[in-house]
Amino acid sequence: MELQPGREAVVRVAVATLWTAPEAVRPVDRPALDAHADVAAWIAGMDADQQVGECALSQLLLGERVLVTELRPDGWAHVVAVEQPAAQLDPRGYPGWLPAAQLAPLPGEAPDPADAPLVVDATVTALRSAPGGEPLLPGVVLGTRLTPAGPPVDGWRPVRAPGHDRPLWLPDGHVVPLPTAPPSAPEVLAVAGRLRDVVYVWGGVSAYGIDCSGLVHLAWRRFGVTLPRDADDQAVATTPLPPGTERPGDLYFFARPGRKIHHIGIVSAAPQGEYRRMLHACYKQREVLEEALPDERTATLVGAHRV
Template sequence: MELQPGREAVVRVAVATLWTSPEAVRPVDRPALAARTDIPAWISGMDSDQQVGDCVLSQLLLGERVLVTELRPDGWAHVIAVEQPAAKLDPRGYPGWLPADQLVPVDAATSAVGASPLVLDASVSALRATPDGPVVLPGVILGTRLAAAGPARDGWRPVHAPGHTDPLWLPDAHLAELPAAPPTAAEVLAVAQRLLDVVYVWGGVSAYGIDCSGLVHLAWRRFGVQLPRDADDQAAATVPLALGDERPGDLYFFARPGRKIHHIGIVTAGQGSDGDRRMLHACYRQRRVVEEALPADRVATLVGVHRV
């Protein structure tokens, strides 16, 4: 079965990058465009300016659903990332372009799509042909949903993966069941803290490179909670609190006067006796994920605190 406009497909690579247009892609982006992506090589091959280029919109994880809206003869597909809400762009999800060979039709991957109770809990893992055998798909990311293909065996679990007929294997300890109840703020914060020092990449949603709203999206995704992709949409989808009522795991939002929200961080400590508020965030200026007290210029642009 082939990809068709108007039908859903799923991502078959560990991490697919969503681009503004095929023409925006740069020579340095080649590792992110392959049929077997190499995201670490892509990120390490960019300089700090290229890592914040505006050609990248977002990233999609293995098994993530998209709606295909256009197929070009040169091998590019325009899609709607239906699991990344983006109300201001498209009510169906986040629109953008990716190589068509990074997708498989839903019907060809039915066993690996849907309400799977398993989610990758390791920051990064690899799918193997056999227990502890050759790597078939490296760089699978925290929050990736996987369907079990049988019980664990000697510490390894078989799973279905889109684009692969036979089950693939990964350490059973790298997997968790998606909880039936919403996670606590402390649980989400603990996941986000595991991404400390990850490099800042505009549009990134992985343990190799991530941006501020991607960090929030991914931390909640680990627990099966679907938050929008961008910070302003995340503000619209969460519950405002009075400043001073925040607790660790809530969200700080930032905007300049008369402008839309441009930054988000996860509260690690509300305002204490010393007057400092603290947050974990993917910092554009420091180009990595940091946990810090809000500097003066952040405090000046703090416009709200929200709870998921």
């Protein structure tokens, strides 16, 4: 089976980057463009300014579904990331471009209902050829959903991976069952907190590099909850709170007068008067950090919301 416009496909690399256009990529982006998509090398090879270049839109994780809308002869595919809502861009999901070699056709067989989905709980792991064997898919990150391929064996779990006919293996402790009940806000905050010090990368949605709305999207994704990809859409999808009633795990939104929301953070402590704290991927300091809201953030705070 081959990729076809109008049909769904799945991501076959650990982390695929979604781009504004094939012509927008830079020489420094080469590690993220090949058939293995070495995102760690890509981010390590960029300077601070290149990490916030707006040629990248978002990122997709191994096994994530997309709708293929165009295939170009030069090997690029235009897709809609159907698991990343983006109502203001496309009601079907987040649109963008990526190398077609990073996709695999959607499997013809539906998963066995008895195979409860798993989700990666390790910050980063690798899928191997056998228990303790050669890494065939390194760089698989927190929040990646996997389908089990049988029971654990000596502490190793077999899973199915797009583009691989045989099961791959990872440590059993690196995955947990995908939750069926909504998580508590403190649980989500704790997962997001594990990404503290991760570098800020525009469009990033992984433990290698992440942006402000990507941090929120990924933290909830770990628990099976799908939030929109961008901060302004996340505001629409969540419930506003009366000022001062926010609690850890809720969300702060920021906007300048007369402009749309441009930043989001996760409430990390109950407010005390005007004193507030949040965990966020900070563009200015270029990393995920937890801090008291500085004056310029307080001046642009437009509300707190709850998922």
